[in-house]
Amino acid sequence: MDKVASALTIAGTDPSGGAGIQADLKVFQEQQVYGMSVITSVVAQNTLGVQDVQHLSIDFIEKQLDAVLTDIQPQAIKTGMIATVDMMKLIANKLTNSDIPYVIDPVMVAKSGDSLMDETSRQVIRNTLIPLATVVTPNIPEAEILVGFEIHHNQDAEKAAKVIVDDLGAKAAVVKGGHLEGEAVDVLYDGVDLHYLKVDRFDTKHTHGTGCTFSAAITAELAKGKSVKDAVVIGKDFITDAIQYPLELGNGHGPTNHWGYRLKGLPGQREANK
Ligand SMILES: Nc1ncnc2c1ncn2[C@@H]1O[C@H](COP(=O)(O)OP(=O)(O)OP(=O)(O)O)[C@@H](O)[C@H]1O
Numbered sequence: 001m002d003k004v005a006s007a008l009t010i011a012g013t014d015p016s017g018g019a020g021i022q023a024d025l026k027v028f029q030e031q032q033v034y035g036m037s038v039i040t041s042v043v044a045q046n047t048l049g050v051q052d053v054q055h056l057s058i059d060f061i062e063k064q065l066d067a068v069l070t071d072i073q074p075q076a077i078k079t080g081m082i083a084t085v086d087m088m089k090l091i092a093n094k095l096t097n098s099d100i101p102y103v104i105d106p107v108m109v110a111k112s113g114d115s116l117m118d119e120t121s122r123q124v125i126r127n128t129l130i131p132l133a134t135v136v137t138p139n140i141p142e143a144e145i146l147v148g149f150e151i152h153h154n155q156d157a158e159k160a161a162k163v164i165v166d167d168l169g170a171k172a173a174v175v176k177g178g179h180l181e182g183e184a185v186d187v188l189y190d191g192v193d194l195h196y197l198k199v200d201r202f203d204t205k206h207t208h209g210t211g212c213t214f215s216a217a218i219t220a221e222l223a224k225g226k227s228v229k230d231a232v233v234i235g236k237d238f239i240t241d242a243i244q245y246p247l248e249l250g251n252g253h254g255p256t257n258h259w260g261y262r263l264k265g266l267p268g269q270r271e272a273n274k
């Protein structure tokens with residue numbers, strides 16, 4: 001039997017299970033990838049919003065990273081909520097000269113509107129982590145901060161994806177269209193070609209953790225050895241199913257359904273889960 005693929009997420013937590021480390025590990029498991037995690041910040045949050053945050057010390061985050069990386073080598077790594085400049089510098093130090101595929105979900109603000117990254121870090125991520133990325137997956141507001149111009153339609157998203165690759169140094173970028181009107185279109189630029197990933201927009205409020213889920217699915221596929229394009233296409237399919245079959249949990253923006261892909265094509269399931 002081949003050795004199982006493993007992936008590492010470095011991110012903040014969500015005790016309500018829809019976003020952050022908890023979502024990432026569920027997605028890795030669903031994708032048959034062995035999941036490992038390093039916690040940067042412990043977040044008191046749920047589907048209604050963020051109540052409080054405690055950042056772990058740099059020393060302790062480093063101990064967690066060393067514990068994993070000196071024992072089990074991941075085949076792919078993702079970062080999510082990296083809230084401070086010191087955390088970014090630590091991770092950049094650990095990942096410089098690494099050839100492990102690295103996905104950055106540059107989490108800045110939660111769906112609820114609560115900030116998950118301080119102002120200085122929003123600027124500093126551009127020079128510390130982004131140049132190390134195999135794929136960066138910003139939503140529209142995050143992409144606007146990274147590139148410094150407004151994004152109103154798909155052509156702007158294309159331009160932003162190219163700036164993130166050609167000027168900021170990432171190998172590929174997926175600018176997610178969840179925050180634009182109309183179809184849910186994501187623009188992938190891999191340094192050579194532009195690809196549009198389009199699906200009909202579902203009318204749902206259950207979108208807590210969509211970005212975490214999408215980027216974790218991409219990471220899992222890279223860990224299995226898929227190309228960036230194939231990993232992003234499979235990741236888009238995974239998140240679309242997770243949004244399409246909501247679980248109806250919580251009193252706010254509920255979590256997506258991480259086993260939604262298993263319901264695809266089964267008659268009556270969509271109605272049963274609505
Ligand atoms: N209502 C929807 N219907 C279909 N797809 C959607 C919908 N909302 C978001 N998506 C898709 O979900 C993925 C995540 O996009 P989004 O822009 O919501 O990320 P995000 O804002 O980073 O998520 P998060 O809520 O974790 O911050 C993208 O592939 C996007 O196109």
Ligand SMILES: Cc1ncc(COP(=O)(O)O)c(N)n1
Nearest residue numbers: 012013019020110111208209
């Ligand atoms: C720890 C952590 N990481 C990321 C998100 C973004 O997800 P969302 O915008 O859907 O709340 C979050 N809420 N919490």
